[in-house]
Amino acid sequence: MRGVWTTERVRAAEERLMLRTRPGALMQRAAFGVSVQAARMLSEHAGRVAASRVVLLVGGGNNGGDALWAGAYLRRRGVRVTAVLLAPDRTHEEGLAALRRAGGHIVSVEAGPEVLAEADLVVDGIVGLSARGGLRAEAAELADVVDAPVLAVDLPSGTDPDTGQVHGAAVRADVTVTFGAHKPVHVLNPARCGHVRFVDIGLAGELGEPDLRVVEAADAAAVWPIPAAHDDKYTQGVTGVAAGSSAYAGAAVLTTGAAVRSTAGMVRFAGSAAEAVRARWPEVIATGTVTDVGRVQSWVVGPGLGTGTDGRETVRAVLSAGVPVCVDADAVNLLAGTPELLDARDPDTPLVLTPHAREFERLVGAEPGDDRVAAARAAARRFSAVVLLKGHNTVVADPDGRVLVTVPRGSWLATAGSGDVLSGMIGALLAAGTPPWTAAGVGAYVHAEAAALAARGAPISSSEVLDAIPDAVRSVRAMSPAGERV
Numbered sequence: 323m324r325g326v327w328t329t330e331r332v333r334a335a336e337e338r339l340m341l342r343t344r345p346g347a348l349m350q351r352a353a354f355g356v357s358v359q360a361a362r363m364l365s366e367h368a369g370r371v372a373a374s375r376v377v378l379l380v381g382g383g384n385n386g387g388d389a390l391w392a393g394a395y396l397r398r399r400g401v402r403v404t405a406v407l408l409a410p411d412r413t414h415e416e417g418l419a420a421l422r423r424a425g426g427h428i429v430s431v432e433a434g435p436e437v438l439a440e441a442d443l444v445v446d447g448i449v450g451l452s453a454r455g456g457l458r459a460e461a462a463e464l465a466d467v468v469d470a471p472v473l474a475v476d477l478p479s480g481t482d483p484d485t486g487q488v489h490g491a492a493v494r495a496d497v498t499v500t501f502g503a504h505k506p507v508h509v510l511n512p513a514r515c516g517h518v519r520f521v522d523i524g525l526a527g528e529l530g531e532p533d534l535r536v537v538e539a540a541d542a543a544a545v546w547p548i549p550a551a552h553d554d555k556y557t558q559g560v561t562g563v564a565a566g567s568s569a570y571a572g573a574a575v576l577t578t579g580a581a582v583r584s585t586a587g588m589v590r591f592a593g594s595a596a597e598a599v600r601a602r603w604p605e606v607i608a609t610g611t612v613t614d615v616g617r618v619q620s621w622v623v624g625p626g627l628g629t630g631t632d633g634r635e636t637v638r639a640v641l642s643a644g645v646p647v648c649v650d651a652d653a654v655n656l657l658a659g660t661p662e663l664l665d666a667r668d669p670d671t672p673l674v675l676t677p678h679a680r681e682f683e684r685l686v687g688a689e690p691g692d693d694r695v696a697a698a699r700a701a702a703r704r705f706s707a708v709v710l711l712k713g714h715n716t717v718v719a720d721p722d723g724r725v726l727v728t729v730p731r732g733s734w735l736a737t738a739g740s741g742d743v744l745s746g747m748i749g750a751l752l753a754a755g756t757p758p759w760t761a762a763g764v765g766a767y768v769h770a771e772a773a774a775l776a777a778r779g780a781p782i783s784s785s786e787v788l789d790a791i792p793d794a795v796r797s798v799r800a801m802s803p804a805g806e807r808v
């Protein structure tokens with residue numbers, strides 16, 4: 323898992339590091355990294371470095387200082403550098419002096435559009451970790467006329483460093499250089515950041531435990547259940563699915579199918595859609611009610627269940643079964659309406675709640691808001707459950723405060739039934755004994771991988787996501803040296 327640190331933590335780490343480094347050293351390290359990336363982009367986009375034109379958009383803080391120093395380094399490589407000063411009275415003095423000494427041009431905001439029109443590359447040093455709100459008017463106007471590729475210093479200006487949200491105008495970068503650590507914006511708003519490139523400024527030893535973690539292929543490969551020589555269909559954990567209703571048989575078929583496709587072993591189904599499930603998945607043992615189903619090592623409850631009395635009793639039965647449970651869709655709505663249902667739960671058994679934003683609002687009484695990480699974390703504490711908050715980014719919070727996020731790769735999963743597929747996958751991982759936080763995070767990662775493999779640039783249905791699960795498992799195992807090849 324890759325660590326991500328909030329602004330507050332990064333600043334504290336920088337302060338500690340600065341006590342041991344010469345004044346200005348960190349900024350120069352950071353800026354040198356920016357200049358290396360800028361030269362790389364110039365070669366790629368303009369076909370040359372020397373004699374190409376770079377425009378620096380320079381705000382009134384250290385972010386602008388980084389851009390100015392980077393401009394000075396680029397001058398040494400023969401680049402024609404022009405700095406547009408957005409806050410002339412607060413411009414970073416040493417950076418400005420360095421660029422002047424190196425022969426860079428300095429212009430005011432009024433000249434911005436004209437120099438931008440000639441640029442081969444624009445460096446966004448408007449605002450960094452101190453960013454609040456969308457771009458101010460002058461910066462917004464300049465950002466609007468940029469046509470050349472954009473390299474953002476630390477983050478695309480106008481995005482919130484800790485939530486990735488954009489309120490108003492913001493820069494859209496092709497490449498973002500981050501210093502010393504990944505910050506939340508880099509994983510929560512990859513569409514604005516473009517490619518994120520890391521520049522080591524020596525912070526690692528000062529950072530401590532990350533605030534967030536990003537799931538990677540190796541994490542999925544390390545925990546995905548693979549049967550060993552001693553295994554049979556029972557030893558890998560039997561997944562129970564309680565989903566669907568006469569109105570929504572499809573949800574039962576999708577959820578069950580996702581569990582079937584995710585792991586070897588066995589899946590049992592309970593519900594009124596047993597006939598439809600059996601017809602599509604002959605390997606599943608399907609019956610009418612939870613009490614008739616036989617032993618399982620996990621339950622998935624909710625997709626298409628309905629919110630009537632039968633659904634409520636199903637949720638109660640599943641929560642009191644003493645095995646890990648993934649509560650999705652209508653089961654989340656039932657918990658929102660009847661919180662006492664949770665009393666049926668043995669508090670020692672893992673519980674994963676998988677709401678989308680509207681279900682979250684019903685459950686918690688408030689929308690997730692801008693800070694989805696904080697919202698998921700608070701809900702996880704409140705319900706003593708792992709909370710997987712769905713959306714473009716999936717956020718998975720453990721009651722102990724740990725948070726995982728998945729970095730979106732497109733929005734193909736915004737299709738009906740894809741959540742049913744996810745819950746089936748998580749249920750299968752829980753049955754295999756995967757700890758709930760990991761099961762939810764890794765399930766979401768492989769779900770997104772399945773969508774990416776199925777879509778390859780065109781819309782897909784949830785059935786196609788489901789069918790791509792084995793390919794997704796193969797893919798994450800192949801990507802990871804840790805993945806055991808069988």
Ligand SMILES: NC(=O)C1=CN([C@@H]2O[C@H](COP(=O)(O)OP(=O)(O)OC[C@H]3O[C@@H](n4cnc5c(N)ncnc54)[C@H](O)[C@@H]3O)[C@@H](O)[C@H]2O)[C@@H](O)CC1
Nearest residue numbers: 349382383384385449450451452453454455456457458476
């Ligand atoms: N602390 C350190 O040691 C290091 C800091 N570095 C750089 O320093 C940056 C942080 O610098 P600062 O704390 O000086 O602050 P910033 O440079 O992030 O921003 C400060 C300025 O931006 C303005 N501003 C805020 N929101 C704005 C908006 N929405 N639109 C337009 N202007 C806005 C503020 O009025 C202020 O003048 C980091 O992002 C990084 O680029 C790097 O040099 C690495 C080392």
Ligand SMILES: Nc1ncnc2c1ncn2[C@@H]1O[C@H](COP(=O)(O)OP(=O)(O)O)[C@@H](O)[C@H]1O
Nearest residue numbers: 678712713714732733735736738739740741742
């Ligand atoms: N814009 C998006 N980008 C990426 N993933 C998305 C987007 N919208 C939804 N998803 C993902 O698709 C799934 C949808 O689940 P859900 O809302 O429960 O749908 P359904 O009830 O139709 O099954 C979740 O995993 C969610 O994270």
Ligand SMILES: [K+]
Nearest residue numbers: 446449475477
């Ligand atoms: K910036």
